[in-house]
Amino acid sequence: MTEAIKNKTGLNRRTFLKTGAAAAGLAAGSGAITGFPTIWAQNIKNVTLRQFGTGVSNLNDVANKVKEDLGFTLQMTALDSDAVTQRAVTQPDSYDIADIEYWIAKKVFPAGVMQPMDVSKMKYFDKIAPLFITGKLTPESKIAQGTAPHTVGFVESADATKFASEPTKWMTLIPTIYNADTLGIRPDLVGRDITSWADIMDPAFKGKASIINIPSIGIMDAAMICESLGTIKYGDKGNMTKAEIDQTVGFLIKAKTDGQFRSFWKTFDESVNLMASGEVVIQSMWSPAVAAVRSKGIACKYQPLKEGYRAWGGGLGLAKHLSGIELDAAYEYINWYLSGWVGAYLNRQGYYSAAPETAKTFMTADEWGYWMEGKAAVGDIVAPDGKVMEKAGAVRDGGAFEARMGAVACWNSVMDEDRYMVRKWNEFIAA
């Protein structure tokens, strides 16, 4: 906030010089001069951008690298996804860059607290995976249900708050990170092959199953389960009718009172502890949580299922109040984000980068083969922090990028009946 105010104190000589230099720098940066330390790097050093978002991509390594490559300071704040939504809408002056998921953007963007980004200022726009532009990974793939990123990825004009039905030159978020989620299992304790979402309801796992207690994500997992059991046929899982919500929650309540679930988890570490301690042998899980269980030397598998994955995606958006040199810095940051270093970093954590081509140049052939092509690792696979994640010969659960992201059944979503769904979800937790 203070940063923003300081720069709006009228047009004195200093700010005039600053903006003048910035404009010149931008002109230079846009084509003539490539490489990062551009002319205006002197001014940009004083800039601080405040980014906030969920924990997954708020990485200190990224902030350090930004300081090194771009010269300005990036302050990061990590919150849980509900708190992120709330802060994005109610305190728009408290951040410059919002690192949010697409379903959160569906709630936040219509509130008019963010500004869309000009596609023509993005150097790597054409490198962004088509999943975020047209919704299709390959021209022949089917569009998944739920809040698919491309449906909330664009608006019609610079000050529009309504989403456009097809790609325009104004983007709401630039995609940064995404993944396909499935169930995590303890292969040593389940004692059978797990092939379907329905397996979590197997009486053999009574008192040994768990699902996530974040309504907008948990309801999707529940829908995948109900659909594969054949108990409910959905029109669109990502946008249920009241009757479908009633049925889904009714199903969950019955399973809960029958004692199917051991616990419900809300945070990353809870899910890791449940699995590592053997309290639970099959549950909804996030990919780094699976890696965390494995790093304790405990077998844990991110089991691909025949119905497909529940996917999620996040991106960076700009606060409405950003202008002048801060806005330029933000664009510089976005371009840097897509230029490959961060992409490679995220790929190495088991997520996917939005511009795979640029990330490839920052990864070794072996890393690329393991994470993206589903090949057996030739050497040990090392996490960004230097810890060995997988021994040589390991193959990624679910295989190649196309196999995983191509089998997405639905995206995390916000429904029209959101409020009703949340109320029913509370009933499930209370029952």
Place this chain on the structure above:
Amino acid sequence: MTASTAGHAALNKVSKPMRPPRKIWRWSNLPLVSYLQAMPLALILGLFLLLPILTIGMVSFWDYDSVRIYPDFVTFNYTETLGSWVTWKIYLNTFKFTLIVWLLTLFIGFWVAYFLAFHIRSVTMQMVLFLVCTVPFLTSNIIRMISWVPFLGRNGLINSSLIELGIVPKPIEFLLFSEFAVVLAMVHLYTLFMVTPIFNTLMRIDRSLIEAARDAGASGFQILTNVIIPLAKPGIAIGSIFVVTLVMGDFITVRFMSGGQSASVGLMMANQISLLQYPAAAANAVILLIVVLLIVAAILRVVDIRKEL
């Protein structure tokens, strides 16, 4: 929290400024002065207690959607809350926890205090042992609660020892993520709130009363029921107010120890707040406040806590 402040308010009534018997001119005779004297407390209570409660009351009538709240005057936050079976079930559940935890903490707390007050002879030793009781409070209550988890789990300390000793063939499941775990953790967390006030009142009991009762031929049990317990009532009441308000408002113990399997009013509010449904949570808070104030009023009606203070 609010209920305990109500308790304070009741205590404050006692110290009304007394007028001196003869009319001598003093600063304190001016009506303005007494107002000024009451001002700091009134300001603090007004700003930090009354104003927030009024705000909560106001917001409980507002409208909301999935991200924002809108100033309005609607009553559906109350009708939705009171009209739902979930609310009633959760209140019932919360009362159940409160009753069980209250009975257990009262029983344990009373006997710990009794032991400290009557069986330990030297005052130094009494104080040392009392301080020992407070040692766990040097750590955060979340840590104290979480530390039960590795202890009670399926492969936790208790289960693995029981299995190794051959007492049970397979792990006992109800130890963790159950109502048992919630009650256990709450009793552990809140018993000291019972011990302290009861110990305090027991220490004030004139020992000659007990000797007199003994001389008059009372048995140990009669002394307990006719002398000690009646005189300990204010301490029991204060301890009960602490425990009842803490348990009624608790959400984190219920969430962690039941693993989301069980609900309490506080947890219901926490869920609503995390989903940005502030008006609904505010309506819930107002209802809870009224319920807790009623319970505290009932306790104060049974026991006159001013008598002993």
